[in-house]
Amino acid sequence: MATPTAERVRIIESKVLSDDWYVLKKTTFEFLRRDNVWQRQSRETYDRGNxxxxxxxxxxxxxxxxxxxxxxxxxxxxxxxxxxxxxxxxxxxxxxxxxxxxxxxxxxxxxxxxxxxxxxxxxxxxxxxxxxxxxxxxxxxxxxxxxxxxxxxxxxxxxxxxxxxxxxxxxxxxxxxxxxxxxxxxxxxxxxxxxx
CATH class of the missing domain: 3.90.79.10 (Nucleoside Triphosphate Pyrophosphohydrolase)
Structure with a gap:
């Protein structure tokens, strides 16, 4: 049985880069790959609402x-x-x-x-x-x-x-x-x- 996604993500740090028009964040996290190795990644997300x-x-x-x-x-x-x-x-x-x-x-x-x-x-x-x-x-x-x-x-x-x-x-x-x-x-x- 597959591991639920929520158990495959560990948030390490989340930083707000900009909160002007909408919110731009940089998040560092670890993701459990399919080969059971935790991989550290960093992504920016732009949140403008739905x-x-x-x-x-x-x-x-x-x-x-x-x-x-x-x-x-x-x-x-x-x-x-x-x-x-x-x-x-x-x-x-x-x-x-x-x-x-x-x-x-x-x-x-x-x-x-x-x-x-x-x-x-x-x-x-x-x-x-x-x-x-x-x-x-x-x-x-x-x-x-x-x-x-x-x-x-x-x-x-x-x-x-x-x-x-x-x-x-x-x-x-x-x-x-x-x-x-x-x-x-x-x-x-x-x-x-x-x-x-």
């Missing part, structure tokens, strides 16, 4: 709602910085469903009745603690209750984009949509529709 994201689809027209906004980390990594994404946000102590409804309306101006959680995923488990909750929901023209665009005082300047699902998937293939959470939800939706 988040939620959602893809809206109009099933009658097979269109989806996405956003476009500037992202500095992708800009400094050689992208033009204007990233096409599904609406998303950190939970900030709210439930994933509660948070994604508020974030959706704030970013896109759409209000939906029913949201469906489809899966959870760790997006960068080698260094970031964040887990994302993924949702889908139906929308139509009556679902738009405001302009959206985000919160200017938080540095948000969000463009709302409505596209045919097929066009969004083609944009993934062409490298025009490169955000991981967005690609995951678009592919999930495409697979779901293909099974019907």
């Amino acid at each position: 988040g939620a994201t959602i893809l809206l689809i109009d099933p009658a027209r097979e269109t989806v709602v996405l956003t476009r906004q500037f992202r500095l980390p992708v800009f400094v990594n050689g992208h033009d910085g204007m990233l096409i994404e599904t609406p998303a946000g950190l939970l900030d102590e709210a439930s994933p469903e509660e948070r994604i409804r508020a974030e959706l309306e704030e970013e896109t101006g759409y209000r939906v009745r029913d949201v469906e959680k489809v899966f959870e995923a760790f997006m960068s488990p080698g260094s970031v603690t964040e887990k994302l909750y993924f949702f889908v929901a139906h929308y139509d023209s009556a679902s738009r209750v405001a302009a959206g665009g985000g919160v200017a005082s938080e540095g948000e300047d969000i463009e709302v984009i409505e596209l045919p699902l097929g066009q969004a998937l083609a944009m993934v293939e062409r490298g025009e949509i490169v955000d991981g959470k967005t690609i995951m939800l678009l592919q999930f939706l495409a697979l779901r529709l293909a099974r019907r």
Whole structure:
């Protein structure tokens, strides 16, 4: 019988390197390898809390709602910085469903009745603690209750984009949509529709 993971990890030291925007820690630990040897390792973890994201689809027209906004980390990594994404946000102590409804309306101006959680995923488990909750929901023209665009005082300047699902998937293939959470939800939706 395998040893439970909690019994295979010994935390030696945990140091906070930065506690400005979020928390960056350096942890030294020992891990019991499968060959029964304890190996000392050191890793940095960035804790920004958990988040939620959602893809809206109009099933009658097979269109989806996405956003476009500037992202500095992708800009400094050689992208033009204007990233096409599904609406998303950190939970900030709210439930994933509660948070994604508020974030959706704030970013896109759409209000939906029913949201469906489809899966959870760790997006960068080698260094970031964040887990994302993924949702889908139906929308139509009556679902738009405001302009959206985000919160200017938080540095948000969000463009709302409505596209045919097929066009969004083609944009993934062409490298025009490169955000991981967005690609995951678009592919999930495409697979779901293909099974019907």
